[in-house]
Amino acid sequence: VPGPKANELEVSIFGPGYGESILIHIGNKSWIVVDSCVDESKQPAPLKYLKSIGVDVKTDVKLIVVTHWHDDHIRGISNVFRECETASVVFSAALTPKEFFTLAETYKSIPSLASTGIQEFSNIISMLGRKKDSFKFAAADRILYRQEATIDGGKKTIQVSSLSPSDMNIERSFHQISKMIPKDGEKKLRLPSLNPNNVAVALWVQIGDERILLGSDLECDNSDTGNWTVIVNSSLLIDSKAFVFKVAHHGSPTSYNPMVWNRVLGPNVHAMLTPFVNGPHKLPSDDDLNRIAGFTKNIFVTSRPARRKYRHPDNAVQKRLEEMASNLFVENGNFGHVKLRKEIDSNREPEVELDGAAFQFSR
Ligand SMILES: [Fe+2]
Numbered sequence: 312v313p314g315p316k317a318n319e320l321e322v323s324i325f326g327p328g329y330g331e332s333i334l335i336h337i338g339n340k341s342w343i344v345v346d347s348c349v350d351e352s353k354q355p356a357p358l359k360y361l362k363s364i365g366v367d368v369k370t371d372v373k374l375i376v377v378t379h380w381h382d383d384h385i386r387g388i389s390n391v392f393r394e395c396e397t398a399s400v401v402f403s404a405a406l407t408p409k410e411f412f413t414l415a416e417t418y419k420s421i422p423s424l425a426s427t428g429i430q431e432f433s434n435i436i437s438m439l440g441r442k443k444d445s446f447k448f449a450a451a452d453r454i455l456y457r458q459e460a461t462i463d464g465g466k467k468t469i470q471v472s473s474l475s476p477s478d479m480n481i482e483r484s485f486h487q488i489s490k491m492i493p494k495d496g497e498k499k500l501r502l503p504s505l506n507p508n509n510v511a512v513a514l515w516v517q518i519g520d521e522r523i524l525l526g527s528d529l530e531c532d533n534s535d536t537g538n539w540t541v542i543v544n545s546s547l548l549i550d551s552k553a554f555v556f557k558v559a560h561h562g563s564p565t566s567y568n569p570m571v572w573n574r575v576l577g578p579n580v581h582a583m584l585t586p587f588v589n590g591p592h593k594l595p596s597d598d599d600l601n602r603i604a605g606f607t608k609n610i611f612v613t614s615r616p617a618r619r620k621y622r623h624p625d626n627a628v629q630k631r632l633e634e635m636a637s638n639l640f641v642e643n644g645n646f647g648h649v650k651l652r653k654e655i656d657s658n659r660e661p662e663v664e665l666d667g668a669a670f671q672f673s674r
Contacts, residue, residue: 314364318463320518321652322555325356326585326613328645328668330383332357333525333557337469337518338462338655342366343374344398345514345525345557346384347391351643355387358394360648369396374456374471376449377402378527379511380410380432383587389434400435401455404448405476405484405510408491449473449512450481452545462655467519474542475529476510484510506530508560509538515547519656522551524575526559530566539568543575552577554661555651558584561616562595562603572606581609581661583649586616593617600672613647614668 314336315321321336330348334357337343344357361368372395377388380402392400406414413433439446447455456471476484487505511527531537539559542548554577560566562584572580582603587594593616595603603610618640623629632639647669653661665671 312364314366315652316654318655319652320521320655321650322523322557322581322583323360323648323650324557324583324585324611324613325350325360325648326646327351327356327643328586328614328616328618329588330356330386330643331561331585331613332384334360335516335523337373337471337516338467339460340366340371341458341460341469342372343376343456343471343516344372344391344395345376346378346527347386347388348383349386349643350646351641353643355390356646356648358387358391368394372398374398375400376455376471376473376512376514377435378513378525379403379507380407381507381528384528385431389431389438392435392438399445399447399456400439401447401449401473401512403476403507403510403512404450405481405505406488407484407505407507407510408488411484411488412491449476451475451477451541452547455514462519465519465656467655468517469519470517472515472517472547474513474515474545474547475527475538476512477538477541479536479541480510480532480538508566513538513542513559515545515553520551521653521655522553523555523557524553524571525557526566526571527557528560528566530560530563531568537568539566539571543568543570548575553580554653555581555583558582558595558603560594561585561587562599564599564602567602576606579607579609581611581651581663582607583611583651585613586645588616588618588645601674604672604674608673609663610672611649611651611663611665612670612672613649614645615670617645619644 323334325332332348333345458469508528511529514525516523621639648666650664
């Protein structure tokens, strides 16, 4: 399969049913990776795809963004970081107490207190010492990558900026960390919770005149000055509207802010999303998809929010399995890939290709 041409942008989104990873070709063989997930063979989906289209990940991946440290966004991310040797890695400036103390303990060379949930974070942190100047904190209105490129003989500005976490949430994370440091005679406190979805990194990608909004899992945070309202008012978003939106938090109502759709996104924006399935929790719901359909007819989902049942080819074995467990599912078995390509700054419509379990939603 050929990769995108030098003058084409690509937005690819991968989802195995539980997990999400996004790749963007920003022109001239340069790529950015946003989060990571694994496929059925447990390989990081973004690496496998890039290699399949002949990309040299060592040199051509410029930026890796870890939007937040939830399991469904980081599987395989330390492998991505290891193989993409020249890329910078970005993560939220608002660390949760768990991440903060993992970072602090790495500096002290003390074995980490980390649970498995934070292992990928710990792996990356321990690699940072070997890759000098290769990490950046994301925060509202911060330029993470900028380059003047010549595409089709014309000069284009390529820029990737973070739109979150907000200053208020960074301050909140400092406060939570400070609560963890015991005063004399006090017992160490339990880790307070800071929802990583409230400090997730949303991104604004500019490629010439093209604009792409990646919503990560950023939720609204239930207030008038919630996360998405802060973003809608960001000075970075004044000049133009996005034609692609990676819908925030798998289309959940808690991440929905109509101002985003009315003011930041263009008409019939290409909305791309992955499902989230964890026990009884399933996103997006039919209501979520219908809400999105009120804004655009271009809705692409990597798979239905359902798990694929496992069936052993041998009936006797299958019967025995059913005696042991009522329901068996294939891990990462609902894998889909949505690929959008567009000639940069041309009037031609984007082309969308669907692989695996991916589908276009229509009412
Ligand atoms: Fe997620």
